[in-house]
Amino acid sequence: MSTEKMKQIKFYKSLRFKIIVGLVGLLTFTMTVLFTTQYFQHREKMIRNLQENISPHLTQMVNDVLKSSMLSKNKGEMKYILEVASQYPDVKKIFILNRVGRIVTSIEDKEIGKVIDIHDPTCQVCHQRTTEALNKTVIYSSLEGEKIFRNVNPIYNRKECFSCHNPEQKITGVLVTDFTLKNIESQLRAEFKENIFLLLFAVGVSTLVIGIALNQLVIKKLQHFMETVSLIGRGDFGRTVTFKSDDEIKRLADTFNFMARTLMDKMRLERKYLSQIIEAQENERRRISRELHDEIGQALTAIKFNLDMIDKELPQTYPSVRGRLGDAKSLSNQTITAMRQLSMDLRPTMLDELGLIPTLRWYAQNFSKRLGIDSQFQAIGFEEKLLPQIETAFYRIVQEALNNIAKHAKANRIEISLEQRDSTIYASIIDNGKGFDLHKVLHPESPERGFGIIGMQERISLLGGKIDIQSRPGFGTQIHIEVPNQKGIGGDEKDTGSIS
Incomplete structure (x- = not known):
């Protein structure tokens, strides 16, 4: 693969992209799992704090204050105590139920006397639990979708209460305190957004660092590797x-x-x-x-x-x-x-005696006369006799090309040109024949494989040159050759004429 083709590789197909995506994906997954775990652990910790510290403390304080008010049946004082308790942070609602589920005390007068059906969804959260778990707090969603932390604290029947309540009844009512989790959820969302920003920042920095490190440690080396492989391939x-x-x-x-x-x-x-x-x-x-x-x-x-x-x-x-x-x-x-x-x-003896250009000019003229094909020959810049191996190689290549034209091309016109410029010999052989499928001719297993073309390539390769053959059916054939010229060995072969 050439350097140009290597540079044309789409970025999403490149090794750099695949490694960066893999590492960034792994980093993103790891940090996402870490942040998610941290989110739920923090949420659980905050709710546990509400459950173990804030809620019991408030409930115990209210119970202690309510004792005297309940014994004296002072409902006004009981309501006042609940109003004071409702000012506690995150308290959404607080009320007292008797044994049949009727609200006997509440901060809202319209709620007093209201009977809460045991089948109410907010009640079933507790009543579906086992007896051992009844005193524990629960979290449920209100009809509006708000998360509520409910603490249900039984009011036990004591001796001082027997004057009003049946001594056989262990519980005379319950104190229900609802805490909203809105502030906790809001705080958690804010922390989650901070974590997302931190994640994006970490991913961005990691991508930059990984990209730079990858480019310095791997990609540049591979590019140098591929450039060298390409040069060796040529x-x-x-x-x-x-x-x-x-x-x-x-x-x-x-x-x-x-x-x-x-x-x-x-x-x-x-x-x-x-x-x-x-x-x-x-x-x-x-x-x-x-x-x-x-x-x-x-x-x-x-x-x-x-x-x-x-x-x-x-x-x-x-x-x-x-x-x-x-x-x-x-x-x-x-x-x-x-x-x-x-x-x-x-x-031809004239190749050894006169050199390449006169020999090719004679050969092209003779070829034209024998086959009736219009031949144009041109040579520019040849002021010295070329090395024997170069002259032999060019003569054999032109000879092979003209023989192929005579046998297969069905051409009526050929152009042969040679030029010596900047220590390089350029040659081209062009015909207007029927052309051929170059892939079939060069394929090792093709029955149409042409050993003449392979011979041309080997001769040019021995001289350290390049040969480019262009052909397709119906469009003729072009052969272009470049060979570095070593110092000549004397003689004069300047010839810029043409024949037909």
């Missing part, structure tokens, strides 16, 4: 990944560097063998080409000369023999032409 095998920190990423980098060095050594060895094979192949082609030209070519020329001499000396009285002699002369001419073409295809 053929720069001298690159290594280096980190100062002694962590897992450095160990991964060391392992990768070892793998890259091993791969580089193997590829260097393969390139050396490939270069030697290509050199041996070119030498063998050169030898065969010379043998065809020097030995077989001379023999065929001698045969043709002898046939011409026989033709001149043969009397006209042998027409059948002269006809066969003419066929032999024609066949010898065709053989000489084919032999010369084969010799040139194997290794």
